[in-house]
Amino acid sequence: MTQNWPLVGRRRELSLIDEALNSPTSQGLMLAGPIGTGRTRLAQEAVSLAKAMGAVTHVVHATSAAATFPFGAVAHLLPPASSSAVDPARLLHETVRHLVSNAGTHRIVLAVDDAHRLDEMSATLIHQLAATRSAFVVVSACTGTLVPEPIFSLWKDQLIARLDVPRLTRDETDELLTAALGGQVDGSTVHQLWKLTLGHPLFLRELVEGGLGSKVLQQSEEIWRWHGPVTASGRLVELIEARMGWLDRSEHMLMEMLSFGGDIGVEVLNHAGAGAQLAALERKGLVVSERLSRRVDVRLAHPLYGEVIRTQTPARRVRDVHRLLADVLAATPARRADDRPRIIGWRLEAGLATDVRSLLEAADRAIEARRYPLAQRLAQSAVERGGEFPALHQLGRALIGLGRYREAELVLAGIPTEDLAENIRAHLAATRATNLYWGLGQHSDAEAVLSDTEQAASQRSTSDEVATIRATFRLHQGDCAGGLAAVERILDRQEAGDGTILQALIARTQALSTMGRTNQAIATAERGLELERHVAHAASPWGHVQLEAGRCGAYAYAGRLGAAEALAHQGYQLSLDQDWEMARSLFATCLGHVNRMRGLLRSAQRWLREAAALETDENLFRPVILANLVMATAGTGDLPAAKAAQSAAERALLHSSRLYEAVAVIARTWVAAAAGETSRAVELALEAAELARSRGQAHFEIIALHDAVRLEEARTVVDALEHAGSVAEGILPPAYVAHGRAAADGDGAALDQVAETFIGIGANLLAAEAAAQAFRAYRAAGQAGKALAAATRARSWVQQCEGANTPALAVLDEPESLTPREAELARLAAAGLTSRAIAERLVISVRTVDNILHGVYTKLGIAGRRELPRSIGLIVSRVR
Ligand SMILES: Nc1ncnc2c1ncn2[C@@H]1O[C@H](COP(=O)(O)OP(=O)(O)OP(=O)(O)O)[C@@H](O)[C@H]1O
Ligand SMILES: [Mg+2]
Known part of the structure; x- marks a missing residue:
């Protein structure tokens, strides 16, 4: 291959x-x-x-x-x-x-x-x-x-x-892997392979072959993914060894230290007396020194050197190297802030005695830095050394960070709480309930944990923390207004702790967004991000990501697609760098959503598939990921694929909260539309709108009503759309409303204008649909020239929509618009060519030319050849 x-x-x-x-x-x-x-x-x-x-x-x-x-x-x-x-x-x-x-x-x-x-x-x-x-x-x-x-x-x-010859970029690596494996490759797999190979195709090939051979590189849910850490196979090891050449004992030892310890300060190595080896290895091109602001770090020149050395080092030697690392760093006088947790981590790997307090301190820092595998090992050791509550709590948090929600619940549920202070008990309950709810989808168990804690609570701060979590649940049960009111009560109180306020702001962002109040949602998210800078990460490990994703959603709902996309890209990149799946899934979903709004349907499918493959059926966001995937797929008219995504979405919905129920109904709408069952599709859109309205989810209501407009049912919904749209903020909702009004009135010029607005926003598919509707309105009014111009524009926009094929676009294929042949002839005639000249050029008879041109005049509603230039000019000038 x-x-x-x-x-x-x-x-x-x-x-x-x-x-x-x-x-x-x-x-x-x-x-x-x-x-x-x-x-x-x-x-x-x-x-x-x-x-x-x-x-x-x-x-x-x-x-x-x-x-x-x-x-x-x-x-x-x-x-x-x-x-x-x-x-x-x-x-x-x-x-x-x-x-x-x-x-x-x-x-x-x-x-x-x-x-x-x-x-x-x-x-x-x-x-x-x-x-x-x-x-x-x-x-x-x-x-x-x-x-x-x-x-x-x-x-x-x-x-x-x-x-x-430069190395391949990350995007080129993605392209190469996709072509080599014959299918989409998970973003983190691409990222890891790229980081490890530095974009060298030879190494890439060896890794891929090794991964396929050992079956750690596998395809599921249409995505190729590397399971577990990426490791080098036999041939690659040989290649790298040959490149490293012969090393003497002390050089090899330094390579080992850098392989197991990661980057090390140059002062540490000099203090340990390894200066000469460092210089020798630098000359051989095996290590490099890098200045980072005021410090100089030493690292391996290629990550694969470390990979090869690690695979070849026997277990006992691994312990010795870690002991050496810990000793050398501890003996260096000038110390850096993160030295202590590093030393603790290395001592642990070396099998040396470590006290519980140090382990917990290091685990805390590891969680702060989102280094969950290390945090888990540190916390586990603390537990084994009798660390009890704080150790178990940290272990639970590390497991949540690793996405091992079930194990986390077992650990958290087993913590004896009788002797704990009330605020600590509340915090523990909050962690556990959140995990039960978000990680495992066990809503009633989560509620029960909160109720038990609330009943035993005497302090206000305890009930604040619990009430915030509860308000979030309420929001996710579809009670937007109730959830928001509860959150506002907490925010109004001066005494609530920062961690609690942060949680409340996250919930508020989500609630306001769903209610269509996107300006306020964005402001709330920004306030949360400001606060988050001062709050310990451990107090709210997901806070940053949730706020950024919330802000991104609000931007998208409001129609600021560029801002939404930039935030989502930033978040996605961060999630890759930190190998943080939960965040990656969230931002891939955001990117899928924004791409779908842009009409980039295939790109949207790719992002959404990546997000879906990262989530289990229990995850609360899976239904909304799949609903978006259904819409993006149905939008291309690919019914079998849309139906497959739909049944996965329905399965996931069984476990989910009710926040996204309306979105699931909207997804069903588009499957019906792709199946050609337009009246059923309209029924579903109206059902979705009603459901959203009953829950105060104005944003979803507007979307559903606007979908009815896209399905040519504007007259039925226009009043409701105007009503719902009046509360929504941003540039997109007024465009939806204007679209509804223009379509209901059959007003070609107004539809044209709406199309322009959509294009300005970057919503190309919606623009194309509005232009297609303008075409029909003009045609019905007998304004053939304008109709043709609108159709031409619609077509040019559809071409940017990666295979879009929605009901509103079908009108463009109706015979009343000019066929490509007719358009060609019309252009030639408008340019002044005689029928004979056209006939000669196209090798057809003069009679055929005249017949075709006659058809063109009828369609354009013009009397003859003399009026052609104006009509054609109109078409051409309006094409982008
Ligand atoms: N731009 C590329 N696109 C696709 N495949 C590539 C590209 N560059 C290299 N490859 C493939 O990667 C593998 C290694 O590339 P190649 O043999 O050209 O590397 P090299 O630099 O010559 O290696 P060496 O240093 O061992 O001589 C080959 O299978 C080659 O076909
Ligand atoms: Mg070669």
Whole structure:
């Protein structure tokens, strides 16, 4: 499979190669790059390019074995019956002549792979060929190695130019993996592979083959995903080992420390007396020092070095290295803030005695830094050493961070609470109830935990914390107004703690957004983010993400798609860097939603599939992820795929809160629409609107009513839409309302204007639908020219919508609009060509031309050819 990886990226490099091949002054190129960067492949592409240009091509593969005798690498190019016993100078001369005469009038292009391995005579031949302008040479060489002098001088004397082959970018890596595996690849898998390979295709190929072989790289729910940590396989290990070369004991030890310890301050290594080894390894290109503001850190030059060393180190040695790391860092006088938790972590790995207090302190920091696997190990050890409540609580939190909700519940439920202070008990209850509700979808159990705590509570602060969680639940049960009122009561009180206020602000953001009050939602989220900066992360581990996602949702609802997308991208990137699935799923959902609103239906599907694959059926957000996926899929008219997503959505809905019930009904609307059951679709849209209205979810109500407008049912819903729209904030709701009114009135000009508004917002699909409706309104009013212009615009917008195919667009395929043939003829006639001239150009009869043009006049409602330029001009000028 990997033999045939399609070429990805390299557009710049190929165009430079192409330019050089076509340049009369250029005699070649040197492709330079580190191991595995894709030099050989690029040289092959250069050869194909040269062949296509009619050149005679030769390929030379330099190897260490061939380099052991003169002319070894180019043996196949020597004239027949030649012998190395002859004078080498003569052989050189004869070979050049032989190649040139065989090529005749064609240009010779010679690709030389791994020029650093050429023997001197082969290198001299290549030099001769280029220097005498007998051949164009493409020479690949590994950076950091010595190339033979004749090749070096080609470049030094500027006979050939040097082209550095860059690593693949993250997006190119994604593209390559998608093509190689034949399907969408999970974002974190791409990210991890890219980080580990630094975009070197050779390493990528080895990792992928290893992953497929050991079945850790698997496809499920249409997404390829690497399960567990990414590890190097046998062949890759060999490759990397060869690159690292021989290391003496102390150099190897330093490599081990960096492999297990991560980046280490240069002062630590100097203090430990490893300065000389550091310098030696830097010279070999195996480690690098990097200045970060006031400090200098040392790290491995390639992450795969660490990977290989880790896989090869026996368990006992691993402990020794950790002990060494802990000792060395502890002995360094100048200490950094995060040294202590690092030392504790390393002591733990070394199997050394560690006291509970230190473990807990380190676990706390690890949770702050969202390093949940480390936090879990630290907390687990604290528990094993008799850490009791705080240790168990931290273990529970670390497990939640890892997405191991069920284990977290077992740990949290087992904590004896009798001796705990009341506020601590309340905090524990809040953690547990939140996990039960969000992680496990066990709503009544979550409520029960809160009630028990509330009954035992005597302090106001306890009931505040519990009341906030409860208000959030209430909101998610679909009682927006009730949830919001409860939250406002808490926010009005001065005494509530910061953690509680933060939770309340998160809930308020969500409630206001759903109610369509997006300006206030955004302001609330911003207030929360400001507060969040001062609150310990451990008090609200999800706070930041929830607020950012809430802000993103509000921007999108309001119609500020660019702002929403920027926030979602930022959040997604953060989630990748921190390998934080819960956040990734949330932001991938945001990106899916925004892309769908933009009409980018396939991109939306990709994001939403990625999000869905990260969530279990119990997760509260799964129904809304799948509902969006259903809508994006149904929007392309792909009924089977939409139905499949729909049944998954219905399954997930069984476990979910009722917050998104209306959205699920909207999703059903679009499946019915894709099935051509338009009246059923309208019924469902009205049902969704009613459901949302009864729950005070004005935003969902507006969306559902507007969907009815999109399904040509504007007259029925326009009053309700105007009413619901009057409370909503932002630029999008007024556009929905205007759309409803214009469609209900059948007012072409107003629909045109709505389409413009949608385009301004970036909602291309809605714009295309409104323009299609304008087309129909104009046509009904007999304004054929305007109708045609509207249809043309609608079509051009649909083209940007990645396969959109919704009922409102169907009108564009009706025969009253100009067919491509008619449009072509009309344009020619408008440009002044006679029927005969058109007939000659299109190789049809004059009579056919006249017949077609007659049809065009009828459709446009014009009298004849003289009016054509105006109508056509109108069409052309309105096309974007
Ligand atoms: N741009 C690319 N698109 C797709 N596949 C690529 C690309 N570049 C390289 N590959 C593939 O990655 C693998 C390794 O590339 P290649 O052999 O060209 O690397 P190299 O730099 O020559 O490695 P070495 O340092 O070992 O000589 C090959 O299977 C190659 O086809
Ligand atoms: Mg190569």
